[in-house]
Amino acid sequence: MIAISAKNLTVSYNRKPAIKGINLNIKSGRVIGIVGPNGAGKSTLMKAMLGLLPVDTGEVKFFDKPIDSCRKKISYIPQREQFDWDFPINVTELVMMGRYAHIARFGFPNNNDKQIVNRALEKVGMYDYRKRQIRFLSGGQQQRIFLARSLAQESEIYFMDEPFVGVDAKTEMAIFELLKELREAGKTILVVHHDLAKVKDYFDNLILINQTLIAYGETNDIFTRENIERAYGGKLTILQKTEELVN
Numbered sequence: 001m002i003a004i005s006a007k008n009l010t011v012s013y014n015r016k017p018a019i020k021g022i023n024l025n026i027k028s029g030r031v032i033g034i035v036g037p038n039g040a041g042k043s044t045l046m047k048a049m050l051g052l053l054p055v056d057t058g059e060v061k062f063f064d065k066p067i068d069s070c071r072k073k074i075s076y077i078p079q080r081e082q083f084d085w086d087f088p089i090n091v092t093e094l095v096m097m098g099r100y101a102h103i104a105r106f107g108f109p110n111n112n113d114k115q116i117v118n119r120a121l122e123k124v125g126m127y128d129y130r131k132r133q134i135r136f137l138s139g140g141q142q143q144r145i146f147l148a149r150s151l152a153q154e155s156e157i158y159f160m161d162e163p164f165v166g167v168d169a170k171t172e173m174a175i176f177e178l179l180k181e182l183r184e185a186g187k188t189i190l191v192v193h194h195d196l197a198k199v200k201d202y203f204d205n206l207i208l209i210n211q212t213l214i215a216y217g218e219t220n221d222i223f224t225r226e227n228i229e230r231a232y233g234g235k236l237t238i239l240q241k242t243e244e245l246v247n
Ligand code: ADP
Pocket: 013, 014, 018, 036, 037, 038, 039, 040, 041, 042, 043, 044, 045
């Protein structure tokens, strides 16, 4: 089943294109990496798919419908630094935001919502921190509660922008295990990621992007030296040898 289709997506900032003519059909039940160098338009692509940015051209559908008819089913974890962590709320309150799509307008969380939030906190190992103000959390803990918020929303499609940045190795493993569980449950997970080392382990499918779509498909088919160099150009060799990555 096609979970997301994007047709001819072009987005500009101040008339300068950040992504150009992107076409994608994304199947459900996969973990999909969006990979490319800094400034390649990864976050822009994600926001454009979510309808958070005005597009120059293009159209995005979720399960063949416009996003407005299925927002409840779609959750988004922005890049951690784009969030205001000084906001004076505690962990439970932040995770409860995931339930708002389900709570009637002007309504209040009921016992079911509270149970779902507590279960999500347990799942990410943050239940003991449930009363803590969010500004006192470490980077890894912040990422865990973002994930808990997404889990509490009980969505079908998960968008995550650089969820592994600034988290400890243990949290990275825990997050990845959860992503696999979500996939087993048939969910679709898109992850912006810039560290090429783990790409083969983490992602079933890969979107390689640098303004235009460089390659898209099964990771094993398209994570090749040629494609990586097309996406990263001269930026790669300084940091990593492609030979080591693709072998
Ligand atoms: P990535 O997530 O791959 O690092 P982005 O999607 O954030 O890339 O950015 C793509 C390009 O668009 C970059 O050149 C960036 O500087 C530019 N850009 C991103 N956001 C804005 C913005 N709000 N205003 C102007 N330019 C932007």
